Amino acid sequence: MIEQSQTPRQIEIIEAALNLISNEGIQSLTIKNLSKRIGITEPAIYRHFENKIQILITILDLFKEKSKALFDSELYKSDSAINKIEHLMNNHLQALTSKPSLINVIFSEEIFKNEKVLLDKINEVIAHNYGILTEIITDGQQNKIIREDISASILATIIMGSLRLFIKQWQFNLHKDLMEIEGAKFINAVKILIRNPQ
Amino acid sequence: MIEQSQTPRQIEIIEAALNLISNEGIQSLTIKNLSKRIGITEPAIYRHFENKIQILITILDLFKEKSKALFDSELYKSDSAINKIEHLMNNHLQALTSKPSLINVIFSEEIFKNEKVLLDKINEVIAHNYGILTEIITDGQQNKIIREDISASILATIIMGSLRLFIKQWQFNLHKDLMEIEGAKFINAVKILIRNPQ
DNA sequence: GCAAAGTTAGTATATATTCACTAACTAAAA
DNA sequence: TTTTAGTTAGTGAATATATACTAACTTTGC
Numbered sequence: 441m442i443e444q445s446q447t448p449r450q451i452e453i454i455e456a457a458l459n460l461i462s463n464e465g466i467q468s469l470t471i472k473n474l475s476k477r478i479g480i481t482e483p484a485i486y487r488h489f490e491n492k493i494q495i496l497i498t499i500l501d502l503f504k505e506k507s508k509a510l511f512d513s514e515l516y517k518s519d520s521a522i523n524k525i526e527h528l529m530n531n532h533l534q535a536l537t538s539k540p541s542l543i544n545v546i547f548s549e550e551i552f553k554n555e556k557v558l559l560d561k562i563n564e565v566i567a568h569n570y571g572i573l574t575e576i577i578t579d580g581q582q583n584k585i586i587r588e589d590i591s592a593s594i595l596a597t598i599i600m601g602s603l604r605l606f607i608k609q610w611q612f613n614l615h616k617d618l619m620e621i622e623g624a625k626f627i628n629a630v631k632i633l634i635r636n637p638q
Numbered sequence: 639m640i641e642q643s644q645t646p647r648q649i650e651i652i653e654a655a656l657n658l659i660s661n662e663g664i665q666s667l668t669i670k671n672l673s674k675r676i677g678i679t680e681p682a683i684y685r686h687f688e689n690k691i692q693i694l695i696t697i698l699d700l701f702k703e704k705s706k707a708l709f710d711s712e713l714y715k716s717d718s719a720i721n722k723i724e725h726l727m728n729n730h731l732q733a734l735t736s737k738p739s740l741i742n743v744i745f746s747e748e749i750f751k752n753e754k755v756l757l758d759k760i761n762e763v764i765a766h767n768y769g770i771l772t773e774i775i776t777d778g779q780q781n782k783i784i785r786e787d788i789s790a791s792i793l794a795t796i797i798m799g800s801l802r803l804f805i806k807q808w809q810f811n812l813h814k815d816l817m818e819i820e821g822a823k824f825i826n827a828v829k830i831l832i833r834n835p836q
Numbered sequence: 837g838c839a840a841a842g843t844t845a846g847t848a849t850a851t852a853t854t855c856a857c858t859a860a861c862t863a864a865a866a
Numbered sequence: 867t868t869t870t871a872g873t874t875a876g877t878g879a880a881t882a883t884a885t886a887c888t889a890a891c892t893t894t895g896c
Contacts, residue, residue: 486886602797
C-alpha cells in the first residue's frame with residue numbers, strides 16, 4: 441500500500457476540491473465546478489484521475505493519514521492520559537481551523553452512503569480514532585488519573601461527540617483568535633469532567 | 639401560522655418519504671422512488687405537493703413540532719434539573735428508536751446546504767433545543783444541583799454532542815432491548831458527570 | 837518527434853418539473 | 867331531474883437541466 445506521490449496538477453485538483461467542499465459543501469463537488477476552478481475543461485480532469493471516486497478516495501486518504509498521525513503519535517508518548525487527551529483535542533481543533541475544508545469531509549458520511557468504498561474509509565478512520573482514545577482512557581483509569589465510575593468507551597463517546605458538536609457550532613465563525621479561547625475553555629471543561637475526583 | 643391538516647394522500651406521501659429516507663438515506667428521496675412506492679406516477683405527486691421542497695418542509699415541520707413538544711414540556715415541569723435532563727435524553731432516544739427515519743433527517747443538514755429554507759428550519763430546531771437545555775442547566779446550577787465549574791453552554795454542548803454521537807453509533811443496530819440498556823448506561827454517565835460534586 | 841495534457845463535441849443517465857389530456861365524481865342550472 | 871360546468875386525481879409524453887464520462891482531434895514541452 442505505497443502512497444503514490446501526486447503530480448502538481450493532481451495536487452491542484454485535490455486542493456480545488458477541498459476548497460469547493462469547504463465553501464459550497466460536498467454537493468457542489470462536481471467535475472464541472474472543479475475544472476472551472478482550475479481553469480481547464482472537464483475532460484482534462486480525467487487525464488489526472490480515473491474518475492470522481494478516485495478524487496474522493498485521495499481526499500479521504502489524505503484525511504486518514506493526517507488524522508491517524510495525530511492520534512497514533514499521542515498514544516506512545518510518555519505523558520499522563522489527561523494530557524494526551526488534551527493534546528489530541530487541541531491538535532484536532534487546530535488541524536481543522538487551519539484546513540476548514542476537512543470539517544466538511546468528516547460530516548459528509550450521508551453523501552457517501554451509496555459509495556461503499558468511501559463510507560468504509562471514513563468509518564475506518566473514525567473507528568481507529570475511537571479505539572486509540574479508548575485505549576488512552578483505559579490507561580488513565582488504571583493509573584487512577586481518570587475517573588473509573590464511567591466506562592472508557594462511554595467516556596470516549598462523550599469526548600468525541602462533544603468535540604464534534606463543538607466544531608460544528610464553530611464551523612461558520614472560525615475566527616482563529618476567538619475560536620482558540622473558546623476551544624481552550626471547552627477542552628478544559630472536558631478535562632475537569634474526566635479527571636478522577638476524590 | 640395555522641397548521642393545515644393534511645389529506646390522506648399527503649400523509650401517505652410523507653410516510654413513504656420517511657420510509658425511503660430511513661431505509662435508503664435521504665439521497666434516494668426522489669420523486670420517482672416516491673411515486674413508485676405509493677403506486678402512482680411521478681406527476682401525480684405534484685397534485686398533492688407543489689414541489690419536492692414542500693415535501694421536505696412538511697417533514698421538517700413535523701420533526702420540529704415533535705422535538706419542540708419534547709423539550710418544552712420538560713422545561714416547565716417541577717422536577718430537578720438533572721431529572722429533567724434525564725427525561726429529555728430518554729425521550730429523545732425513545733422517539734428516535736420508534737421512528738428511526740427521523741435520525742436520518744437530523745443528520746442530513748449537509749444535503750440541505752443549498753436549500754436555505756430547509757437549512758434554516760433544521761438550525762432553528764437545534765438552536766431552540768440548545769436554548770432550552772441551557773436554561774435547564776442554568777437553573778440546576780442556581781439550585782446547586784449541577785456543577786458550576788463549567789458554564790451551562792459548554793455543558794449543553796457536551797450533552798447534546800455526545801447524545802448525537804451515541805445515536806449515530808447505534809444507528810444501525812437499533813435492537814430496542816440492547817439499545818435501551820446501553821442508553822441507560824450512557825444517560826447515567828452524563829448524570830454523574832454534570833452532578834454537583836461534594 | 838512524440839508523449840503528456842489539453843480541447844471540442846458528444847453520449848447516457850438521472851432528476852425535477854410541465855403539458856395536454858382523461859376518467860370519475862360533485863355541485864349548479866334548466 | 868337531468869344536463870352542464872367544474873373539480874380532483876390521475877396518466878403518458880415531453881422538457882430542461884445536471885452530471886459523469888468518452889472519443890477523436892490538437893497543442894505543447896522535452
